[in-house]
Amino acid sequence: MPEQLALDINVAECAPEATQEVDLVESVIQACGGDPRAAVRELLADADFLRDQLYTASCLLSRGIGRGWKPQYERVS
Incomplete structure (x- = not known):
């Protein structure tokens, strides 16, 4: 598994x-x-x-627990 991308952000800047x-x-x-x-x-x-x-979470999440929410797989502009 590839290593997760880690950003080098100076905490003082935040x-x-x-x-x-x-x-x-x-x-x-x-x-x-x-x-x-x-x-x-x-x-x-x-x-x-x-x-x-x-996708995996949406298959495991019931509509009741999500209160009718359905995921969107692409960003809508």
Whole structure:
């Protein structure tokens, strides 16, 4: 199983008093050794994994416990 993508985000930047925003795109690219194509591959693999997990959960979750909620497998814009 591939290792989970870990982002190197400075905690000081996440503090409420920080004025800079964390650039998640740069963090993902840096986590993939600076290779943007590898970053896209990892994000697509993560999205596929999460879709699979959502499908599994939706098969196990009854409509009563979800109060009629049904998952969406693609983002609606």
